[in-house]
Amino acid sequence: MTRLINPGLKQTSRRNVLRGSLLAGAAAMTGAASYAAPRRAPMHHANAASARLYKASAQGQAESRAKPADLSGYTRVRQELVAPPFAPEHEQVATGGPKIIEVTMETTERLMVVDEDTGASIWALTYNGSVPGPLIICHEGDMVELTLRNPEDSMMEHNIDFHASTGALGGGGLTHVYPGEECVLRWKATKPGCFTYHCAPGGAMIPYHVTHGMNGAVMVLPRDGLKDRDGNPLRYDSIAYIGEQDYYLPMDENGEYKTYEVAGDDYADSLDAMRTLTPTHSVFNGAVGALTGEGALRARVGETVLMIHNQANRDSRPHLIGGHGDYVWETSFSDAPLTGLETWFVRGGTAMAAMYTFEQPGVYAYVNHNLIEAAMLGATAHFVVEGEWNNELMEQVTPPRAFAS
Template identity: 30%
Template sequence: MENQKGLPIGNEVKGNVVLAQADIKAPKAAPTQVASVTPDAKKRVAKKGELNPIFEGADFIDIIERDENLSIRTTSFVPQNTKPDKTFTIELNEGKTYIGQGVVYDGFLMDGGVPGQTIVVQEGDIVEMKIKNTGSVPHGASIHAAYTQTSKYVGKVQPGETKSVVFRATVPGVYMYHCAPGGHAIPMHVLFGQYGMMVVEPKETKYKLEEELGRKPDINLYLLQHEFYASGADAINGDLLYTAFNGKVFRYVEEPIVGRPGDYVRIHYLNIGPNRTSTFHIVGILWDYAYWQGHPDKFQYGGQSITSGPTDSWVVEFRLPPDEGSYLMLDHAVGATSRGSIGVIVADGKAEPGPKTYLAEAPAYTEAEKAEQIEKATRTISPFGIGNAEADRPVYYGPEQKEVFVKIIGNSFHPKVIEIEPGTKVTWINEDVFTFMAGEYSGIHNAIGINGPERFATPLLAHAETASHTFTTAGENEYMCAPHPYMKGKIIVRQPKVVEEPKGGCSTTGSPAGAAGLVLIALGLLFVRRRN
């Protein structure tokens, strides 16, 4: 039996840590999220040379027969009415989540946070993925573990809809899954936070260290590295504000991974990016084995680090040395380290024995905790909207600036907030390039006033097109993009300066001549005083 996260019942869940209640010697619990093959699934297993009965009546039967009898693994295709061994529901929407260090992130969410849930299945499982859109814009899914068509089933999920796709997990490894509504929205929704980790565990081939030690790991760490951006422009240019492991800046500094000297550790590592290359390293550790993309057959001995571009993944295995202390894990591209991707593994001889599992998903908070975090946040960032005053300060333009340019890039206005003099012309220029399709799926934008003293609306702008409006009335003008209503900007028009005229009589302070007169009078008085 499994709970709603797919974890075997009998495990104790504490936040992001799953503590199994048994060991091989005592006896051991089943691996996280991997269930035994159901009787229905057993009936579907076909011998080489025989067509699996799940394909009866399917199109392209000649291709299926060929692929089922190759020496390499088959594709993930199964008819969509195939009964799944495992079902997972992914909820997509927009909102706020706490990412640590007093910072709230206002972006696109999976399962209420960034990243989404950790999905673990076994090689050969028939998997159903349900994509539920509880947001206000179209969402979708791309599942990298699926060697088959997924976009036509879950590529465009409208608000309020739930769609699903069924596939067979045929190739073991560590994979990314992410939101993919289609077109321009695919990179935007990934940049804005909608992604997660999926692991296909090998069914028969064991990882080398497990084979040598004759047991499962003491610590199973699913580790996802990712980035946060304060604006769409920063996201497009790769100018990150924070990096994190599993949804929180410096998470495993505040909440170290705790094991014992001699523990067998397995890390399923995935660099989401979505822009930076990582070189993951643990101080004081050399890998016993490292497996490219997490595939058990693609292993190498030793090594100090693993190099990963966006979506690259590894499984690494090692033993904690017989020496108590802290082992620092970090991205050795140290600019990212200083922004949050660093953590600690503590070897403590008095620690509770494993097995322990740490999942690659956002920390779980109650609604009350979320509300308190949002209220007390020192900074709120949003890649497409306006964060708090500290995060998105106004850019000031003086009276000498007769025209101001606002770029539209990465589904955001840049700068987001400007302050100008009355009579200043604001010109928007669309720097997003993908202008095929329409609506959320396109990089076509406009600017339309939604609140403030002036009414304005530009036409829809394709790449490099411009439109302008001259602001004459003092006040704050909030605006958005009609095809992407989460994109927000603000134009503050200052009050015009009033020069007061003298009320009458002789004024000696209103002009340079008057000031010069005062100087002459003072010098005259000084001269008379000296003569006396």
């Protein structure tokens, strides 16, 4: 990468020089001129069009600041976010009036092993240190109030675009935080369903951040909870939150995965790998095998699990081998769920939900049913289910044996 120093950032160390390189280089490598803008300007934008978008979004917000939101009638509650595949504590059916759900996330850059067998690793760009970022849960009509913090030792600027929100760029133009900064964004959950959120600094940095793990999901429940097509209530015993992540890891001339000293060093190499549109890995929850073995999901016969699946960049086709989607919401909770599906669909840039009640014990594989990605690129998880076997549903009548031809 060309070491271009951007005067808009401090330059007291190699780390700060690299920050400037990333910000200016994002523009230079995509054919646009780099520029030294005022500190609050979005220096990650790789072209003038994206810069204008963010400027217009910020201007629109500034012009409306004289009209503060009416928060009367809202109760403030704090939601403690937890690491995937788990979900924060929440009500399935809302009690009381609308709430302001306060959450905090840090944009942590950390070195992660993607595949222990090959030694493949990545400087992951994360929310709260996990891939995917933590699941946020609220109800229709609630406000989500996010405090977004970028640690001082970060290499890059970050922000967040909520697909669940209403407003230009999903809040992306209002949440740019440089290392050592924080901001607060509040938005109203007006549409029930599961939605993606992701980092979107501008230009080529958008796919770079997303394919380095910087994405997650929000679930906006109807105030009266989930229901079937006839309006009957549906309840779940637990949530399995699964983030499918496509990685594009650069390789050297010998076919070995490259390693890098700090976050952002791989920028130029990653752009080349991303342009192939061919992922080197497609994994669940950050790494090959993250949800198998000791990390496998757990359930019991008779337990109903709500599987929330997020894919911020590519289409996917989840399938629970030996189970089904009893109720599947591929789009909105406002629509009647699909029922009895063998495989369901996740549109790139969305999150969705599928509900299943386990009827047999055993190890169930949950896979992307592009089986090349499941078996060869890592898109496999396991549910380990305990309980009594039911021969009425399945029985081995005769074990394998030789037969006469």
